[in-house]
Amino acid sequence: MKKLIVYTSVTGFTKQYVQWIAEATGADVIAMGELSKVDVSSYPVIVYGGGIKAGNIRGLKKFKRSVDLTHRKKVIVFATGGAPNTDEIMKKIIKQNFTHEEAATFDFFYFQSGLNYERMKKIDRCLMAIYRKVLGLKKGKNATEKGTSQALMHSYDYSDKDHILPLVTMINEA
Ligand SMILES: Cc1cc2nc3c(=O)[nH]c(=O)nc-3n(C[C@H](O)[C@H](O)[C@H](O)COP(=O)(O)O)c2cc1C
Numbered sequence: 001m002k003k004l005i006v007y008t009s010v011t012g013f014t015k016q017y018v019q020w021i022a023e024a025t026g027a028d029v030i031a032m033g034e035l036s037k038v039d040v041s042s043y044p045v046i047v048y049g050g051g052i053k054a055g056n057i058r059g060l061k062k063f064k065r066s067v068d069l070t071h072r073k074k075v076i077v078f079a080t081g082g083a084p085n086t087d088e089i090m091k092k093i094i095k096q097n098f099t100h101e102e103a104a105t106f107d108f109f110y111f112q113s114g115l116n117y118e119r120m121k122k123i124d125r126c127l128m129a130i131y132r133k134v135l136g137l138k139k140g141k142n143a144t145e146k147g148t149s150q151a152l153m154h155s156y157d158y159s160d161k162d163h164i165l166p167l168v169t170m171i172n173e174a
Pocket of ligand 1: 012014052053082125
């Protein structure tokens, strides 16, 4: 069955996950900006991946506007982000990015990645600096906020190929 992965990646984390998934599934891959180059309608299985920015999955709105997702065998969305993979984080991302109907019909995965200050856009580096400052000044931080505050100080990479296994199984069994 033909499968396509469409992705948006600014600092490379999502692209790395896409490469791992493509190797394991034989899926075709296209960056969101090149979507017009493929006949998307010929893919029964379609995957979208993007990094998270302030809770929003980058490029997902545009992807949903650009691609007719009805009558697909499977629609899978995955997000990469600096935060650890917890039920709470998953629920927040789903609530912020999907309608009830989408949440019921799409499959969603979240993979922890990291932060790469060197590859970030200048505007994003500035946003991170502001966020660091605000969080640093916050009094009575809870454990999660303390951890985030520390994590934001430097680039880091917790990407792990093993995270993709459930998604790969789902694609291969579709
Ligand atoms: C401006 C900015 C905002 C971010 N916001 C979040 C966030 O809300 N939650 C999160 O888990 N990670 C957040 N991150 C981390 C990115 O989601 C993470 O680095 C992601 O893997 C980037 O994907 P990419 O390298 O494919 O662009 C943020 C990063 C930047 C630069």
